[in-house]
Amino acid sequence: MKNHKILDKLFGFLLITAGMGLLFGLYTGLIYLGVSLPDLFDTAGAVHGPLMINGFLATLISLERGAALEKNWSYIAPLSFALATVLLLMGSGVPGGFFLLLGSLILVLIVCYICHIQPVVYNFIMAGGAVALLTGNVLFILNVPIHELIGWWIAFPLLTIFGERLELNRIMRPPKKAQNIFLMIIILWIGSLVIVHFGRFIGWQINAVALIGIAFWLIRYDVARHTIKSEKWTRYSALCLLTGYGWLIVAGIMLLIYGLPAAGFVYDALLHIFFIGFVFSMIFAHAAVILPALTGIIVPWNRYFYLPLFLLHGFLILRVSGDLFYILDFRVWGSYGNVAAILLFIGGIAGQIMLSKRTGSKHE
Amino acid sequence: MAKNPDACIRNNFNRKIVSVLNNIEVHELRVNVIAKLKNIIDPELGVNIVDLGLIYQAYLKEDVFHLVYTVTTPGCPVRRYIERQIEAVLNSMDEIRKFNVELVLKPDWSVNMIKEGVEFFSVPPPVMTVEDIS
Numbered sequence: 095m096k097n098h099k100i101l102d103k104l105f106g107f108l109l110i111t112a113g114m115g116l117l118f119g120l121y122t123g124l125i126y127l128g129v130s131l132p133d134l135f136d137t138a139g140a141v142h143g144p145l146m147i148n149g150f151l152a153t154l155i156s157l158e159r160g161a162a163l164e165k166n167w168s169y170i171a172p173l174s175f176a177l178a179t180v181l182l183l184m185g186s187g188v189p190g191g192f193f194l195l196l197g198s199l200i201l202v203l204i205v206c207y208i209c210h211i212q213p214v215v216y217n218f219i220m221a222g223g224a225v226a227l228l229t230g231n232v233l234f235i236l237n238v239p240i241h242e243l244i245g246w247w248i249a250f251p252l253l254t255i256f257g258e259r260l261e262l263n264r265i266m267r268p269p270k271k272a273q274n275i276f277l278m279i280i281i282l283w284i285g286s287l288v289i290v291h292f293g294r295f296i297g298w299q300i301n302a303v304a305l306i307g308i309a310f311w312l313i314r315y316d317v318a319r320h321t322i323k324s325e326k327w328t329r330y331s332a333l334c335l336l337t338g339y340g341w342l343i344v345a346g347i348m349l350l351i352y353g354l355p356a357a358g359f360v361y362d363a364l365l366h367i368f369f370i371g372f373v374f375s376m377i378f379a380h381a382a383v384i385l386p387a388l389t390g391i392i393v394p395w396n397r398y399f400y401l402p403l404f405l406l407h408g409f410l411i412l413r414v415s416g417d418l419f420y421i422l423d424f425r426v427w428g429s430y431g432n433v434a435a436i437l438l439f440i441g442g443i444a445g446q447i448m449l450s451k452r453t454g455s456k457h458e
Numbered sequence: 459m460a461k462n463p464d465a466c467i468r469n470n471f472n473r474k475i476v477s478v479l480n481n482i483e484v485h486e487l488r489v490n491v492i493a494k495l496k497n498i499i500d501p502e503l504g505v506n507i508v509d510l511g512l513i514y515q516a517y518l519k520e521d522v523f524h525l526v527y528t529v530t531t532p533g534c535p536v537r538r539y540i541e542r543q544i545e546a547v548l549n550s551m552d553e554i555r556k557f558n559v560e561l562v563l564k565p566d567w568s569v570n571m572i573k574e575g576v577e578f579f580s581v582p583p584p585v586m587t588v589e590d591i592s
Contacts, residue, residue: 098542158535211532211563220533261531262502264569265578321504321579328504328579383501387536 098390101161104169105388108157111176113440115149118183120433127429141182143240146369147247148194149179152227154377155254156201161388163204171200191235198228215277216261222284223253241356244365245287245301251373256280259312259335268315276315279307295353302349309342326395327382330403334379337407341371344414362425363417370410370432378403378439385443394450398442405435487553488516491523494551498543501536504579511571512540514562523548523557528567537561 122142125131156171174197181190205221230246260276268276283304290297313319316339318332345367352360382393413428415421495513496506507513507527515526525544529537541559548557 098538101538159533162529162533162535162537164538205533208531208533212566214566217531217533264530265503265572267569317578324504324579384535386501387539390539390542 101164102389105157105161108153108169108172108176109385109388111179112150112153112157112172115145115153115176115179116436116440118179119145119150120436123429124433127426143244143247144182144194144234145179147227147250148175148197148231149182151251151373152197152201153179155223155251156197156204157388158384159201159204159208163207165207168200168204168207171197171204173197174200191231194231195228195235198224198231202228215273216257218257219260219277219280220254220257222280223250223257226250226253226284226287239356241354241361242291244354245290245297248365248368249284249287251376252368253280253284255373255376256308256312259316263315263317266315266317272311272315276308276311279304279311283308290354298349298353302346305349306343306346309339309346312339312342330395330399331379331382334375334403337403338372338375338379341367341375341410344371359417359420359425363414366410366413366429366432370406374406374436375403378406381439381443391447392450393443394446396442396446398446399439402435402439402442405431405438409435484518487518487523490553491516491525491548491551494547495544498540498547500530501539502530502534505572505576507540507544509573509576511567511573521556523554524560525557526560526562528562530567532563 119142121131122145126142153172153175156175160168160171174193178190178193178197181187181193184190201224202221205217205224209217209221226246226249230243230250233243233246234240260273283301286297286301286304288297289300313336316335318335320332321328322332322336323329324332345364348360348364348367352364354364355361378399382395386392409428409431411428412424412431416424416426416428492508492513496508498507499505500507500510500512503510510530512527512529513525514528515524517524525548527540527544529540541561544559545557548554548559
């Protein structure tokens with residue numbers, strides 16, 4: 095028998111670490127918003143972004159890739175991100191930065207190795223995501239302001255997800271021409287992130303056009319349009335995907351109008367449209383697949399999961415409205431609601447797993 | 459891979475030893491394995507792994523049942539899940555004394571390997587566990 099049990103424990107530990115990164119990220123986000131919580135790590139909420147990107151997303155995504163390869167060296171990436179999270183929280187910037195770099199480099203190696211085995215478009219797009227993370231983290235360590243590098247951090251989960259969706263949607267057999275168009279738009283989108291460093295407003299305008307194009311392409315060719323008529327996790331996942339694509343269009347329209355300011359309400363709205371509206375929607379969509387893949391634990395379906403999903407999107411609408419119309423209360427309550435939605439989703443997953451173990455039932 | 463010794467002893471009386479299987483029985487064994495593997499659902503696509511074209515080879519060689527499979531892409535995160543399910547199926551079959559499950563990434567899997575007329579997501583992911591299959 096293979097060392098499944100050891101790997102289950104390692105992956106379980108790393109998943110918990112990613113979860114801790116998420117929880118601390120949410121906690122520091124609340125502090126950043128001015129909620130009167132004890133600032134346990136004396137960071138004044140400054141590490142909210144880095145924690146969400148590296149402590150949570152990078153740990154999770156590198157774990158997913160590492161688990162697929164099953165090479166011992168590939169586990170260095172999630173371990174490095176986990177360690178960097180702890181060090182950043184403790185205020186140890188230099189060693190924290192070192193492990194951020196190490197994790198990013200190993201993740202790039204992982205995706206390059208995958209591209210070497212199978213040099214195809216969707217793997218190249220996912221590799222672009224890892225390179226974007228490395229770029230963002232190098233700039234972060236060089237103390238480049240967050241608003242200057244944020245495009246690369248946004249690109250990391252987005253390109254990873256775009257590549258994954260293109261790979262999975264091969265079953266829809268999109269025409270070769272459509273696939274080439276998708277690749278062209280992706281290249282334009284990545285190119286716009288470089289242009290942003292030279293001409294911020296025009297860069298984000300180009301980015302917006304490409305983003306809207308990507309969203310419409312995904313809506314047109316994603317299997318989610320069909321699986322929305324299915325049931326249980328499949329239907330739920332499709333709903334998460336389609337709402338996520340909807341948020342990409344909203345982000346694109348806002349970028350066209352405003353660009354991405356260096357700070358302020360529109361900046362807040364856009365970042366959270368990307369990370370809450372799109373990325374977390376994708377995480378909700380894939381949780382039921384990723385958990386058993388990594389740990390062997392099945393998450394039984396329950397209609398309860400619609401609650402956190404509706405709260406996530408509902409409160410994001412509230413938050414974005416608050417940002418656009420300068421209603422601070424909407425913004426604050428919207429962000430509380432987003433935190434609650436994420437916690438309710440995690441709680442639901444944990445609860446369902448415990449309930450199924452207690453009752454012995456495997457599914458609904 | 460040797461099977462669980464307890465299970466082997468338990469089934470020792472009514473089990474045919476693989477080494478004395480004739481050609482017809484070997485064929486039946488392969489058919490049985492493939493039939494059972496059809497219960498394993500790829501959680502990302504909601505299709506069983508046989509109809510999806512992920513099973514490349516299933517054969518018996520020197521008392522060892524070999525199963526060669528692939529995944530839809532080298533970066534596929536559900537690879538471990540599928541492998542464990544395959545191992546559980548082979549472990550559950552009395553006719554198999556030893557087995558070897560091998561992942562290969564060449565030739566690349568493609569959508570052309572999917573059985574014609576397959577309905578995707580006819581089984582919502584993932585509702586089966588190792589225990590269900592065995």
